[in-house]
Amino acid sequence: QLVATLAQGDGFDRMLRRAGVGSDDAERVSELVARNIAVSDIEPGTQVDITLGRRTRAGATRPLEAMEFRARFDLALAIERGDDGRLSLLRKPIRVDDTPLRIRGKVGSSLYRSARAAGAPASAVQQYLKALGDHTDLDRALRADDTFDMVVSYRRAATGERQAGDLLFAGVERGGKPATQLMRWGKDGRFYEASGVGEQRSGLMQPVPGSTSSAFGMRRHPILGYRRMHSGLDYRAGYGTPIRAVTDGQVLGAGRMGGCGIAVRLQHSAGLQTRYCHMSRMAVRRGQSVQRGQIIGYVGSTGLSTGPHLHYEMYRGGRAIDPASVQYVTRAQLAGSELNRFRSTLARLQGIAAGSALEDLVPLPDESVEPEREIDKLAVRRPIRVGG
Ligand SMILES: [Zn+2]
Known part of the structure; x- marks a missing residue:
């Protein structure tokens, strides 16, 4: 009985051979595993319990009797040698509950310490502080007698393991009333206020x-x-320097534009457009949405240009204006059916009982914890690291 560890970029075949499994068995196992899961989906560092049988003759490799490992958070795979001598694979699904974890408590002298003591994962506390800082003045947003309220995406396995993901909600209550309510929303994972207003992003990049x-x-x-x-x-910039969208927008045009060379034109809110000329290469297509800071192309010297530089234009109502004269503030606002979905998701998160996901899952009637086999108790576990 031994424990082998699947190293980064390791294959099952290689790991098993290193653990002393014969090449026929190793090959058969790799084949069985590959039919059930892509090896690249298995977390590096996954431990594999291996049981080897007796050598049939001196000098021969010991036959694989059984092995078991956690293929995914919700799946264990076991391989056993049957009475017919053949290795076969058994899938053991693991029940997973994905109720988000809600943690509430008094801020106290240190939000970090208070939240950690209440059971919040460290990464969630960091994301909470970042979300608050992006939307509010952090020094004023949190006082010692405020109540913090955070909801984190969370998974609990019936076997006891837990996995914390992204922070979903960041709230502050003052005097029993909500002072700040921010919820993660949309593909880009930005936080929005309960009213559906996104964070303020001032000025153009x-x-x-x-x-x-x-x-x-x-x-x-x-x-x-x-x-x-x-x-x-005109901006001084070397050939190949990434060019970024100065604010959120949509690609109105991308391609050759006369003396402007290879260029990208963006449509922004408030009737504003920007154009980026003389690119060596574009990184976006017409019609595509771009976010502030997204790379849209690379500096070059195409069109009427004396050397690599960026010629950057801005238009309002179709007329060229001086880009240096414009500094404006953008705030996203959710509306319509999206705002309704946002609100119902927010209500759902706020309906979660604080701390409920800290409990272990209650076993289902048909879910028994497998009694340890006698041999497991007797065998001395000899952890060996293979590869690594
Ligand atoms: Zn120019």
Whole structure:
């Protein structure tokens, strides 16, 4: 009886051979396992209990009698040698409850300590502080006599293991009334207030880091030679520098645009558009939604350009405006049926009893804890690390 550990990038075949299993058995096991789960889906570090039988003759490898391991959070796989001498696989599904974990308590002198003492996973406390900090002034958002309220996605297995995931809700109550209520929502996992208002993100991002080399306005054109309107800002940037969307938007156009070369044009809210010229390569397609900070292309020198740089334009109502003159605040607002779904999800999370997911799962009537076989108790477990 021994325990082997599946190392990163390890195959079952290799792990078993290292543990002293013969190549025929190892191959058969790999085949059986592969039929049930992709080996890449099994967590590295998974321990495999292996029972080897007696050697049939001196010098021979010991035959595999049985092995068992946790293939997934909700599935164990067992392999046993039957009376016919053949190895066969048995799936053992593990019941999993995914009721989110809700933790409430007094903030006290340290939110971190109070929340941890109440059973909150460390990662959840960090996400809670980040969510509050992104939406509010953290120094004012939390006082010692406030009540913190957090809900974390959580999974409990009938076998006792727990897995904490993302923070779903971050709340603060002051004097018995909700002071802050934030819930994670949408594919990008941003937090929204109970009213459906997203976090405030002020100002526009710079499309590339660094300084500008040419401002918006009349100038002598470096290639054409005569004075004309420079309808954007030029940024000094090396070839291949990633260009980022200055705020959320949709790709209005992406492709060759005359003297502008390979370019991307974005439509933002409030009738605002931005255009990014002379790219070496685009990273988005027409019609696609982009988020503030998302890479939309790379600096190049296509079109009428003397060398790699970013020519960046902004339009309002179809007219070019000076990008340097615009600093605005964006706040997402959920509306319509999405707002309704948001509200019902929020109500569901707030209906969870605090601490309920800390309890162990109550065994179902047909779910008995397997009594340990006598041999398991007697055998000395010799953990060996294979690979690693
Ligand atoms: Zn320019």
